[in-house]
Amino acid sequence: MDDVQKMITRRKTLSLLAGAAAAGVLASYGLFSTQSQTPSQTRDIRAVLAGAGRVNPPDQYVEFMEWLAEVSKNIETGKEPAVALMAESAALAVQRIDGEFFLASGLASRLDVSPYPVHVSKTLSSLTVGASIYDAVAVESFDVNLFINYFTPVQDFMEKYREYTYEKFRLDDFLPESLNLVGVYPPKLDSGGEKGNVVMLPFSTPTMINFYRRDIYEKNGHEPPATWEEYLEDLKALNNPSEGFFATAQQVGSDVGIVTEFNNLVHSFGGRLFEVSDGKIIPVMDSDAVVEALKMYSSIRPYADPASISYDWDAVATAMRRGRIVQAILWQDYAWMMDDPVRSVVVNKVGYKPNPAGPAGSFHQFVGDGVGLVKNGKNPVAMWLWLQWATEVGTRIILMLDEKARVVPIRRSVLMDRNVQSTLENPKFSSVKVVKEILEMKQVASIPPLPRANQVFFIMGRYLRSGWSGADPRQTLREMKNEIESLDSLSY
Structure with a gap:
């Protein structure tokens, strides 16, 4: 900040x-x-x-x-x-x-x-x-x-x-x-x-929700996207890089940032990154559902600020409050900044809604x-x-x-x-209010506390950046899982 x-x-x-x-x-x-x-x-x-x-x-x-x-x-x-x-x-x-x-x-x-x-x-x-x-x-x-x-x-x-x-x-x-x-x-x-x-x-x-430029949607007479497919369509229509104006930005530069941002899609496509059984943490990120989630996450890249490769959540929030992007999946904690005239050029122009839904519904990373x-x-x-x-x-x-x-x-x-x-x-x-309703409807996506969390997130961040850049999603996730499994047993 x-x-x-x-x-x-x-x-x-x-x-x-x-x-x-x-x-x-x-x-x-x-x-x-x-x-x-x-x-x-x-x-x-x-x-x-x-x-x-x-x-x-x-x-x-x-x-x-x-x-x-x-x-x-x-x-x-x-x-x-x-x-x-x-x-x-x-x-x-x-x-x-x-x-x-x-x-x-x-x-x-x-x-x-x-x-x-x-x-x-x-x-x-x-x-x-x-x-x-x-x-x-x-x-x-x-x-x-x-x-x-x-x-x-x-x-x-x-x-x-x-x-x-x-x-x-x-x-x-x-x-x-x-x-x-x-x-x-x-x-x-x-x-x-x-x-x-x-x-x-x-x-x-902290809970991730969909930030969007309400003024732009109202001017065009459109409703904000309800599904990831609609989200992608809107990004294509709103992206204007020649004017230095991008449809979105992603938290690709941060290991924790890219994992938590991606986890919104993982849950909405019906997948999980980990399961916990009898105190053991089991990586399960190579399922078909997670593969589809990574395909969608990667498909957003052409319409994201190219600097996303170095962005964390602070940088995405900065891009939003400086009027560089139209959409972002971002922590609710940053909402107050959007209306602070000292920090923002989009005062009273940003709206908030639940994340787009996938086949399993709308889910929101909760930390x-x-x-x-x-x-x-x-x-x-x-x-x-x-x-x-x-x-x-x-x-x-x-x-x-x-x-x-x-x-x-x-x-x-x-x-x-x-x-x-x-x-x-x-x-x-x-x-x-959006987060309150998310909690009431139990639309929460979370990652369990992880032994050696820094090491695990480093591995995941490296592979997700590769998948985001265009590497085969199934192979990427399989290799990610194998490397995490090569660590000593993850357990409580």
């Missing part, structure tokens, strides 16, 4: 200023005493939030913050929970309102927000030396296997710190799609039975990331309070209603909120 590093740098600067200004700020809001520097509630929490600019907060948020202010009195000063997050829309949105956690608790959290590759590298480096600088770490579902041994199950925290666990906190309120894929390990690929230990709390729900509580973290109680706040129903209502985030809820209770339901009828939030 274009402004990530700028935001991180600004965050560090603000954190330095915050230490010097904290006493004055807290005194002006009237929440804590500046005499003893010990948190003490002196004003109504709603008034405190209003003083910080939070007007008409959800009742659920106020109730939680009142509880947070009360229980935080028992925590000694100087505790600063440190959490490492990936620089994606949910994390950036939480970062923007993190000061409200400080106002209620008196705990100055330290948020380290980095792009995905940097995040994985530095958090693993910290954890493997046995003296992590983090109390909690965000992890993509693909990478759970790399981090699982460094986390304490959430239920253990709930039991050990009962007095610091919000009475309305419920694990079963998290969306099952998120909890089963990223929260539980080994993952639960069905919705029945006991879930076992929850190793991470779901934090975001999800969670936050795990690090074993032997230095600030376990403070960290547990922060994580509850960041995933609390009221907080998530605020994040969903934030036009610069439009974060898809991770809690069922958020979707039941009347204000949320009303807001979802606003066209600005149509991307969230």
Whole structure:
């Protein structure tokens, strides 16, 4: 994302200023005493939030913050929970309102927000030396296997710190799609039975949907495509490379990008990349259905921006918001950028819909990331309070209603909120509504967490790029499967 590093740098600067200004700020809001520097509630929490600019907060948020202010009195000063997050829309949105956690608790959290590759590298480096600088770490579902041994199950925290666990906190309120894929390990690929230990709390729900230039379709009097065949026809009609204007762009330059983008088609054609049986992960990507999916994926190439060979999801989103392309299969997280006049030349011109359907229907790559509580973290109680706040129903209502985030809820209770339901009828939030309906209809495509995920994705990315470029799809997929099978057994 274009402004990530700028935001991180600004965050560090603000954190330095915050230490010097904290006493004055807290005194002006009237929440804590500046005499003893010990948190003490002196004003109504709603008034405190209003003083910080939070007007008409959800009742659920106020109730939680009142509880947070009360229980935080028992925590000694100087505790600063440190959490490492990936620089994606949910994390950036939480970062923007993190000061409200400080106002209620008196705990100055330290948020380290980095792009995905940097995040994985530095958090693993910290954890493997046995003296992590983090109390909690965000992890993509693909990478759970790399981090699982460094986390304490959430239920253990709930039991050990009962007095610091919000009475309305419920694990079963998290969306099952998120909890089963990223929260539980080994993952639960069905919705029945006991879930076992929850190793991470779901934090975001990245889901791929169809972005399209609504203004162009309306001008031509056409409906956006409902099937992959219609999608391909539209690409042919809309492609105009002589003007530097392309029908679409694809995430071919990124191993994870090309695999996840392709997986939308795999499921819609009735195939799977992997199956899980008795704890073993079995590659099955050489089926007839996956072959047909690769044929379709490759047929899109002539109408895609030629720079797609180097594109990841950020680059595709950039092409969309700069008006270079008409269509994209892209993570919903980027929807807010399309309407940001600072970043976009297509404000109010982009529409959102489910992905085109194949023979098996319309499916949508779903990843999800969670936050795990690090074993032997230095600030376990403070960290547990922060994580509850960041995933609390009221907080998530605020994040969903934030036009610069439009974060898809991770809690069922958020979707039941009347204000949320009303807001979802606003066209600005149509991307969230699309994902909500996808989840309700269970049109989700996912890839199970993979041992040695980086190695497996590298293999898959290399072969898919070959197939995308025109190599025989059946031979390409057979060789991909054989190379993955040559690795040591993939199992949980």
